[in-house]
Amino acid sequence: MIGGATKLTIIYKFVSKLFKRIPYTHINPDEAVALGTAIQAAMKERHKDVKEVILTDVCPFTLGTEVVRQIGEGKYEDGYFCPIIERNTVIPASRTERVYTVHDDQTELCINILQGEHRFAKFNVLLGKMLIEIPKNKAGEEAIDITYTYDINSILEVEAVVVSTKKVHSQIIKGQTIDMDDEAIAARLKELSYLKIPPREQEANKLIITKAERLYSESTGEIRRRIEHELLKFDIALNSQNKSKIDAARNKLEEVVEYLKEDY
Template structure:
């Protein structure tokens, strides 16, 4: 069986497609959502999920979140004695999800379909595949998150097809895709987005506004104080989705600070971010060559789409209310399950062809002569963004000078007219006979396949000499040898057993409340000692009893906070 996985910035989910349709699988704590957070304990053991999220407050230097934004880079995060790349942190989340699925299904999981932001670059997609490999699974397919959302809404089952815009605002990324359904085909016409815009940024805007109003800087606060403030701001943002005015009060830098904010103030604070949401929407519509009236439906997904300003923006721009009847936190996970079912050729699913597009423009660096001088570093596109893949395109170029013996063709990805602002992917060089430049043409062919592999072929037409390179590796992406080394290193790291997750999460929650609530510290300390003592006795019935009592006590304490 192939599982579907939503590997999210804030939360991740796993599920399968069965006789009754897509089904998400709960983790060891009974929740469908596993926080995408990793922490390292005092004995350098790895903690994943809810317990790790609680430790963002109590142990901020040993915990990390939102690392999906670093995928495709060589950034390294130090947690305790361990040093992790983004792929490894994601692999730890995947391993936790897979353990939950195996416990539920009763057999080993070896294959998965994983969702990725539509606007993820080539290197980010490769890093996601590597994360799966490090987690011990084969990634059968990467599916774009907006396409997964469309599957979750069952748009592929609608009679007569139609055109749909999917607005996907997650915790750390924003995607827009325009899809058309016809004759058993789900075709992506255009994708746009921002890999550094999501719910986390709206929370940060609120936090910055709070600090500014109170004359504080983040650098003035202790790490634990900042973590507590971040958590309270996140809760305040969620409360704003349910009420017109909310507030918070807490002690920072030795003083009690109170703050209230309403929807209008929130909209003012976040106006620059709303404008950043608008730009990809406009770009996708332009690239798809559509007007708002040509869309049949607009679908909102992603946890951050719950913010009222998301629906207001869409309603103003397109003159209609969006669809939002599927839980926005679960939509992409459910769609990944449907895609997994399709990949496994589930008989209950109609055959549908899913097309994709190249999210970024691919081209080469060229030079041009102006006013008797050569200007270098000019980007010459060969495959434009939103070209349906697989795609193969060729362009003809000439050497810069007469008698030139060789050319080095530098390959770039991006949307800037100057290559210095784009991402360099690699290079291919080819020898030339000594001729006049206009007698020495070179054809450069780019072929981009559905798995994100770019093949570049250069042919010197005067000699027939051919050179090619397949760009499987990007800057910041691990090589096969490095993957083997990291796989061995991850296997040696101790991870808390799944059956202990509930106990670990309760202890982490109590430690977080101890950090936050000065008035309850003595009682919390007593309760923690009692619970740890029960764990030491290793009596399952006694532990279960104390766990239930401890959880009820923490619920009561948090309700008073």
């Protein structure tokens, strides 16, 4: 434990009870904080003694939105939490999740911007709301891409794009301690625009698609069918806009391509 408050007996007892183990207290709690501050200051100065030290900031809490889940044939239940940027994600970060309408002739969709770890939305912290107008259509035919971009300055930009109309809605949420003005925030978010590159246009994904398509054109028979099958799965993952699904599908496609190249 570090920090001056950890010297208090009540903190020591609480941590021991919470984690059911005796905390490690051999480090001076005040020196640890001072040392970390010194290292951070040296890194900002680009001091030669810490040129090989790397510190990263992470998102402390999961950021997401509220969604409706299908719980049976034709039955839906609202109030579920859909994570978009998971806690401990290295920041700055930008993640996109695609959601769909669940009712026929639905004309609007409410995006609740949430922070927390509970699977039910009502137990998480509501940071803001966005009401998005959408064209009337059958259930599941209209989609909205929700992009969260989170910065080390505790600035969260929520961008919602109606897929059919390409209309963009955005909202910026900043921490109470942020003293940046609107112009500075806009400039910072513009710097982070590179994070919002669509998954299909990201270099790693474009590269493996090119490799797979080249092997497809050079091969025949079972090898060609296998590549086509994996490419189709990768396309589905890319369309889902879910980073974990995309990464898993890309890794699988890479394995298959390398394996089939040897056979071919």
